[in-house]
Amino acid sequence: MAKVKKTPRPKAETPKGFRDYFGAEVTERTEMLGKIAHVYHRYGFDALESSAVETVEALGKFLPDVDRPNEGVFAWQEVDEKDTAEEKRGDWLALRYDLTAPLARVYAQHRNDLPTPYRRYAMGPVWRNEKPGPGRFRQFYQCDADTVGAPSVAADAEICAMLSDCLETVGIPRGDYMVRINNRKVLNGVLEAMGVSDEGQQADVLRTIDKFDKVGETGVRELLGKGRLDASGAYIDGVGLAASQAEPVIAFLTSKGADAGATLANLRAAIGGSAVGAEGVDELEMMASLLDAQGYGGDRVQIDPSVVRGLGYYTGPVFEAELTFEIFDEKGRKRQFGSVSGGGRYDDLVKRFTGQSVPATGVSIGVDRLLAALREKGRMGGRVQGPVVVTVMDKDRMADYQSIVAELRNAGIRAEVYLGNPKNFGNQLKYADKRESPVAVIEGADEKARGVVQVKDLILGAKIAQEATLEEWKERPSQFEIPRAELVAKIREILAEHS
């Protein structure tokens, strides 16, 4: 063989913006997804796992530019047999950036075989080719449920009820969350009532609405009119509307009443004579009454005009789930945890493929944010259940140690034999520590001869080491000698004590 030039060692690194997940990070997410899937299933939703790779054409939104489609997706061109140096003919493929675009493709492709309405759920990673930042990764999980082919807001109401059930099922109690609903048509009604029909001005008004939390009523009036002197001293140009045009917006922004009825009445006033606005308010009213009939009252679901949702494609109801409890941010300041889920009705997504409008509505739960919230509240991510470690006192008796672990495993106890170099016994105990083992089992030649084993309660041991006096410590009551035949029973006892 010809000598190959030695290449430098590769770097052992995840690509920028990607990360690995270890142990409980993986299993807790799997468990949460399982619980959510269970709720989705009970509501009649069927699982769908579409391929992670789609044609760029089917994904839409991102289309190949001259060189390579690169706006937000990871994309590459297939090699085609007819490729020449000048012309590549292969399809552009890309990793999915969400689970909704693939659903539209799946529904269009399989619509003759699927039931209508089609309720489906999907969970899995999606990829975004964006600049990574702290806590922002280029691969993350989504967990969606959508109903395709149901025009009625009963479908939207159902999804809000399901969202509420999901949150309670994964461990967010009632009172610690709120599902807030709104309707895009109401917003359109407000714009109509204002007499703003220019698309650019409409966008400016929406941007201003988004600032309400920060600048308040006066600020919004200024921004809709001539402009406003910023806190920093900079002057922000206004939208240039007449003062009277601001009234519907202000009425809209301050429409939240003591209950759904009051809010609806305020919204009706805000949209004036707009037909589309009235439709939106009617839909909100219908959703609230359907939810009420199912037992989802104002303690779980509320009409909230401040819910806007970023995505341009929503066409009717929009909703959002917020966690309402307070956490401390990195600077120790109290703040609300915020949104963990959102969704709404998007009636035009399938149309791209079929030419026919297909009504659809759905929700996406941010499982990673939910997990973070539960960890923050100490409701998850506590103890890892480490394995019982059977130490190796005598290398030649590996078969004995393996039969001990086999016995423990057969009894359903997580257990392992130490498989590193057994020479240094201290290393074995250090290993057990690193594994967060609750118990170590020791069987030397002497114990073997006498039919006993030593059992070391490592959790109790750690506690004693921290709290006990030297004398107490010397007594080492955390280590027991027991008959070999009682091993499983004794370890069960210790595990039960610490659980």
Place this chain on the structure above:
Amino acid sequence: MAKVKKTPRPKAETPKGFRDYFGAEVTERTEMLGKIAHVYHRYGFDALESSAVETVEALGKFLPDVDRPNEGVFAWQEVDEKDTAEEKRGDWLALRYDLTAPLARVYAQHRNDLPTPYRRYAMGPVWRNEKPGPGRFRQFYQCDADTVGAPSVAADAEICAMLSDCLETVGIPRGDYMVRINNRKVLNGVLEAMGVSDEGQQADVLRTIDKFDKVGETGVRELLGKGRLDASGAYIDGVGLAASQAEPVIAFLTSKGADAGATLANLRAAIGGSAVGAEGVDELEMMASLLDAQGYGGDRVQIDPSVVRGLGYYTGPVFEAELTFEIFDEKGRKRQFGSVSGGGRYDDLVKRFTGQSVPATGVSIGVDRLLAALREKGRMGGRVQGPVVVTVMDKDRMADYQSIVAELRNAGIRAEVYLGNPKNFGNQLKYADKRESPVAVIEGADEKARGVVQVKDLILGAKIAQEATLEEWKERPSQFEIPRAELVAKIREILAEHS
């Protein structure tokens, strides 16, 4: 806005070689992965989910050629700020093609924080940029467990025991599978005993060994010598060895005895005086005795010299799990189902990154093949649990129907209200059929007034429609009227009858 030229509708298609998975296909796999994870966890293995995207450099094996790395992986080049028209400087990224290469990267990257030995399991999709064929997809699941940093064959034995437990846990009973073990060093010993040291000739001998099943002992002797006239009449050139050189190979290939002891004795004879061969046989003997000590005897694990395993990187023990029951192939011929899992020891994978050899061993379970086997045997993929469908008789009473489903769901019963256009009642029942609903619930204005509901047992109904006479059918005993208050209890009863 400028008018945009209308683009043609995108095709609603998965890319070539990819597919979607629906309903039970997804949930049965999830369930199987959960069961396997449970076994892995009990053996002390920790979950790891590495990123799906790796640098091409870290994946190794496939290195970027002039244009684009394209041998077997999906790869693309990152856009870099310093890119010019002539020179692209971004990293090449790729989708992982298995779970072992990422493990080597993860271990090298995090080795200071991980326990040693590190037992980890991983499950998830991998991607291969290969020509797709029938039943061969470019995205599929792997489900691996590996131990890194344990040099002893006790680690290999443990993995074989665990593999056996996994198969039984997912529903393959003892007797329907066999874990077969072999050792690469024995093979090397055979080559040494033959006096074949030329790498090309060694490869030729291995290829010949692989043909033993087809050509038998005489055929192997011919192929190792001068050559052989094929069944098709073509002449296959031989390796060109002397007749006596074939003896160790034949002894090796026919070494399987009545029990482990007999096989080991035959293998010792086959490797003659080879030191590496003797090491291999010792390791096999040790594995068999460790497995025996844990209760894994010849009915579950056997030494089998015919296990070779394709991958070049195995350095010691290799193993394979085969399903031994017969199935019928597409032409109606009986055949054995074959291999569903394989693995072995690979001691050089981490070395690429760190320069230091790190012993490792592991197994990969082919979940999709296992699922196919269980479906083939009728042990899975039976009935989908369709939802109870609450029909809509009166569009304006949607709140009533929603409260019925809410009641059913709260009782843990999978249920949904019909969300399509309710005008045509027949369509609602067709929908229930398509959903494989066990029960439809009907509540018209009359029923509502009388405080009753109609319950239609769709499974019984289908049975009657197939088997009953016209008169029996007319009686429609599959539809009952019951008091509204007894709905949950009655549906529970029907579901229990059909389960």
